[in-house]
Amino acid sequence: MFEIADRLLAALDTGADTAIATVTRVLGSAPRTVGTSMALADGRVLGSISGGCVEGAAVEACERVLGSGRAETSRFGFSDDDAFAVGLSCGGELDIVVSRLDSPAVRAELEAASAGRPAGLATVVGGPAALLGATVAAGEGRGLGGDLDEAALRDAGVDDVSLDRIRAEVEAWFAAGRTGELIVECESRLSLLVETQRPAPLLVLVGAVEFASALAAAARPLGYRVVVCDARPAFATSARFPAAHEVVVEWPHLYLAACDIDERTVVCVLSHDDRFDIPVLREALESSAGYVGAMGSRRTHERRVAALREAGATAEAIERLHSPIGLDLGASTPEETAISILAEVLATRTGTTGRSLREIDGPIHSRREEPAR
Numbered sequence: 001m002f003e004i005a006d007r008l009l010a011a012l013d014t015g016a017d018t019a020i021a022t023v024t025r026v027l028g029s030a031p032r033t034v035g036t037s038m039a040l041a042d043g044r045v046l047g048s049i050s051g052g053c054v055e056g057a058a059v060e061a062c063e064r065v066l067g068s069g070r071a072e073t074s075r076f077g078f079s080d081d082d083a084f085a086v087g088l089s090c091g092g093e094l095d096i097v098v099s100r101l102d103s104p105a106v107r108a109e110l111e112a113a114s115a116g117r118p119a120g121l122a123t124v125v126g127g128p129a130a131l132l133g134a135t136v137a138a139g140e141g142r143g144l145g146g147d148l149d150e151a152a153l154r155d156a157g158v159d160d161v162s163l164d165r166i167r168a169e170v171e172a173w174f175a176a177g178r179t180g181e182l183i184v185e186c187e188s189r190l191s192l193l194v195e196t197q198r199p200a201p202l203l204v205l206v207g208a209v210e211f212a213s214a215l216a217a218a219a220r221p222l223g224y225r226v227v228v229c230d231a232r233p234a235f236a237t238s239a240r241f242p243a244a245h246e247v248v249v250e251w252p253h254l255y256l257a258a259c260d261i262d263e264r265t266v267v268c269v270l271s272h273d274d275r276f277d278i279p280v281l282r283e284a285l286e287s288s289a290g291y292v293g294a295m296g297s298r299r300t301h302e303r304r305v306a307a308l309r310e311a312g313a314t315a316e317a318i319e320r321l322h323s324p325i326g327l328d329l330g331a332s333t334p335e336e337t338a339i340s341i342l343a344e345v346l347a348t349r350t351g352t353t354g355r356s357l358r359e360i361d362g363p364i365h366s367r368r369e370e371p372a373r
């Protein structure tokens with residue numbers, strides 16, 4: 001549900017009576033991932049769980065839950081025997097849990113997610129009816145709690161060994177930023193939906209140029225924390241880059257060296273100036289950044305590679321460089337180029353081809369993990 005945290009908080013702030021439907025399991029080809037949510041707040045729909053296939057039925061489920069106060073689950077799928085029934089025309093199958101959104105523990109995690117801080121929830125989505133929809137853990141490092149304490153779980157048939165496992169598994173999932181279904185075999189088989197949000201991934205745009213402005217505007221809705229960095233104060237101004245979270249006046253390689261970089265970090269060098277490009281590329285390529293790209297022609301790329309070798313960059317590091325940056329989309333304007341670059345970033349992150357879907361076989365949505373047991 002963290003993808004709509006801002007909208008959920010806005011609804012709760014108005015006192016809206018709110019129910020939320022969250023995807024707990026996906027089988028086959030389905031348009032949304034586990035943890036995706038849609039809410040009904042005073043008759044208004046927030047978010048989407050299926051791209052339109054089952055929204056109507058989910059709204060009806062939300063209305064029932066608001067009336068009864070009891071959480072419920074539903075399964076949707078496509079059946080050739082009943083082609084006109086509510087289902088997924090894409091051929092997949094998904095399960096949802098629907099519950100009232102009135103838990104202080106959940107609200108606290110929504111506030112953390114909205115502020116860009118780590119957030120985590122573990123919610124009962126299968127097991128004793130009395131526990132359905134209840135939160136058993138909220139927030140990394142806080143142990144079991146939320147709506148149910150350990151005594152309530154014991155009363156529901158969860159023994160001490162299972163409690164220890166739930167505690168350890170949920171903490172491990174929170175720490176890893178993992179979202180999915182966790183199944184615990186105990187006296188009453190318990191299924192938990194674990195939802196996490198890590199801090200927003202960092203996108204560093206080197207060079208205060210028009211391409212950086214377009215790329216910042218396109219990347220921000222994708223969840224990146226966008227930083228534009230340039231050593232020239234006349235160019236690196238917040239007024240020129242309104243979509244950036246931060247505009248930094250600094251030598252880019254010094255800024256990058258001070259950053260907390262992980263495998264989700266993206267570095268795009270757009271400056272066309274070897275004084276900036278070579279030091280920052282060497283720093284980026286030797287870091288754990290998941291994507292490093294540089295703008296320029298093929299001739300510029302060859303010159304840049306030679307300069308990187310001369311500066312001591314290894315062949316393995318240079319092999320990580322995406323240059324010329326972007327996919328072959330025929331882009332020419334800054335806005336089109338931004339799409340080309342972000343498409344390559346996504347393909348690199350997911351390990352996919354970047355080719356047209358009609359040219360390849362197999363499922364068009366990412367493969368889902370089986371529930372952990």
